[in-house]
Amino acid sequence: MVKTIAVLAVASVLAWGETPVPSRDEIGAVERSMYDKLLKFHVEAPPDILGLPRGLYLDGYGAVFTAEISPLMTPGISPFRPSMTKEEIARIRKAKEQRMPEVRVMMRQMLVDAAATLDRVPKNERIVIGFVLFYNKWEDRGAMPRTITMLAEKAALLEVAAGRGGMQALDTAIQVREE
Amino acid sequence: MSCESFDWKAYALGETAGAEGARHEAHLKECAGCREEMSGLKVTVTALKRLPKMEPPRRIAFVSDPVAEPGWWARLWASGPRLGFASAAMLSVAILGHGVMSRTGAGNDGVEARVAQEVARRLPAAVGQVVNQQVAAELAPVMTELRGRLDGLERGNLAKVRGELDERRKEDMQEIRGAFELMERRMNTRYLSAARFGGN
Numbered sequence: 018m019v020k021t022i023a024v025l026a027v028a029s030v031l032a033w034g035e036t037p038v039p040s041r042d043e044i045g046a047v048e049r050s051m052y053d054k055l056l057k058f059h060v061e062a063p064p065d066i067l068g069l070p071r072g073l074y075l076d077g078y079g080a081v082f083t084a085e086i087s088p089l090m091t092p093g094i095s096p097f098r099p100s101m102t103k104e105e106i107a108r109i110r111k112a113k114e115q116r117m118p119e120v121r122v123m124m125r126q127m128l129v130d131a132a133a134t135l136d137r138v139p140k141n142e143r144i145v146i147g148f149v150l151f152y153n154k155w156e157d158r159g160a161m162p163r164t165i166t167m168l169a170e171k172a173a174l175l176e177v178a179a180g181r182g183g184m185q186a187l188d189t190a191i192q193v194r195e196e
Numbered sequence: 197m198s199c200e201s202f203d204w205k206a207y208a209l210g211e212t213a214g215a216e217g218a219r220h221e222a223h224l225k226e227c228a229g230c231r232e233e234m235s236g237l238k239v240t241v242t243a244l245k246r247l248p249k250m251e252p253p254r255r256i257a258f259v260s261d262p263v264a265e266p267g268w269w270a271r272l273w274a275s276g277p278r279l280g281f282a283s284a285a286m287l288s289v290a291i292l293g294h295g296v297m298s299r300t301g302a303g304n305d306g307v308e309a310r311v312a313q314e315v316a317r318r319l320p321a322a323v324g325q326v327v328n329q330q331v332a333a334e335l336a337p338v339m340t341e342l343r344g345r346l347d348g349l350e351r352g353n354l355a356k357v358r359g360e361l362d363e364r365r366k367e368d369m370q371e372i373r374g375a376f377e378l379m380e381r382r383m384n385t386r387y388l389s390a391a392r393f394g395g396n
Contacts, residue, residue, distance in 0.1 A: 052389065065382065068385070069392065099371075154371060
């Protein structure tokens with residue numbers, strides 16, 4: 018009996034010393050969740066998903082997810098439509114600019130959901146979501162960013178997910194970088 | 197008093213005198229017709245008076261003289277068949293003239309028809325040829341001028357325009373290529389999402 022207890026104690030100590038790593042399935046679940054959110058982002062005018070969500074866990078740093086999207090499905094150039102008029106370009110730019118705040122809100126929600134899903138990511142590590150935004154050559158990008166990167170510590174995101182912190186706490190916890 | 201009772205010829209020749217002459221003169225003042233007749237007679241008398249006076253011939257031939265006898269042609273002409281011969285001749289001339297005139301008229305109609313047909317056949321080609329020649333003559337200097345201008349454009353601006361068009365065409369091709377690449381990426385994303393997420 019004593020031997021058994023001793024063996025279990027040694028095994029526990031050894032297991033306690035190993036770093037927990039999120040499995041590929043866990044990462045894939047977050048990817049799927051992100052994809053679903055993108056699909057449901059706007060049912061009538063869905064975003065153009067050009068790069069499916071992909072995630073990696075970086076040991077000691079956290080989980081990083083990326084996707085490439087265009088907030089709006091834009092018409093393409095073709096032999097039947099060799100060029101876009103100035104009015105069309107301005108209209109598309111305005112529509113995208115109106116869509117950008119909603120994209121940022123969606124990314125925040127993705128961060129919170131990913132933190133709640135990835136149990137094996139340590140709380141002191143980070144969850145990162147980066148969106149690469151696609152623009153056609155003929156588009157007027159103006160001040161709109163090419164990439165949006167949001168990162169936050171998992172512990173802060175879990176606080177928000179548990180309802181203990183509001184959007185204000187989330188804004189404080191998240192670092193946003195747009196370029 | 198009627199005009200027939202006056203002898204104007206005698207009056208014109210000066211053969212009436214005295215009361216008769218006065219009566220003629222009085223009537224002339226009243227009758228315009230007689231004045232006109234008298235005027236004509238005076239012209240005749242005046243003309244006769246202007247003729248030169250000639251001596252009468254010393255010898256007068258008589259009808260019985262051989263000199264006065266008609267010749268053989270005159271006798272033939274004055275003979276009995278003269279009337280018949282003249283009638284036959286006139287009839288022949290009439291028949292001949294009718295024949296000639298009829299044939300000439302028919303010939304004219306045929307010729308006119310042929311001429312009209314030939315004119316209709318040849319006229320368009322002839323007119324077209326003339327018009328073409330005139331148009332070519334009128335257009336020749338204009339075409340020369342235009343050709344010169346085009347040559348100038350060819351040498352000067354056309355190369356520049358061609359360069360711009362080539363550049364524009366390349367840009368269009370790049371845009372079209374980008375559009376196709378975008379479409380390809382969309383399709384790839386659909387395939388990948390179907391494979392990874394079960395077709396959602």
